[in-house]
Amino acid sequence: MSWLSTEHGQFVVGFDDGVLVVFAIKSGKQIYQYSLNYPINKIVAFSHASLIAIAHDNGKLTLFDSNERKVIGAVDCDEPVSSIAFD
Numbered sequence: 001m002s003w004l005s006t007e008h009g010q011f012v013v014g015f016d017d018g019v020l021v022v023f024a025i026k027s028g029k030q031i032y033q034y035s036l037n038y039p040i041n042k043i044v045a046f047s048h049a050s051l052i053a054i055a056h057d058n059g060k061l062t063l064f065d066s067n068e069r070k071v072i073g074a075v076d077c078d079e080p081v082s083s084i085a086f087d
Contacts (some may be wrong), residue, residue, distance in 0.1 A: 004050075037077065
């Protein structure tokens with residue numbers, strides 16, 4: 001789970017089935033969901049842009065734009081990705 005600081009009042013959650021879901025904080029209602037087809041280990045939203053980094057067990061790191069609601073890039077790593085962070 002990660003707060004979307006560029007989208008006030010929203011947070012994003014990644015699930016084991018590879019689904020990314022954005023919720024409204026006040027109502028708890030789902031705003032949208034996106035299927036990534038890979039189990040999600042960790043999810044982190046960038047604090048100054050609409051970028052979300054998503055780590056997967058299969059060694060992929062997916063970059064998702066929450067404004068455009070689409071994948072904008074991916075990186076193949078040699079090992080499963082279990083931790084990510086933005087500085």
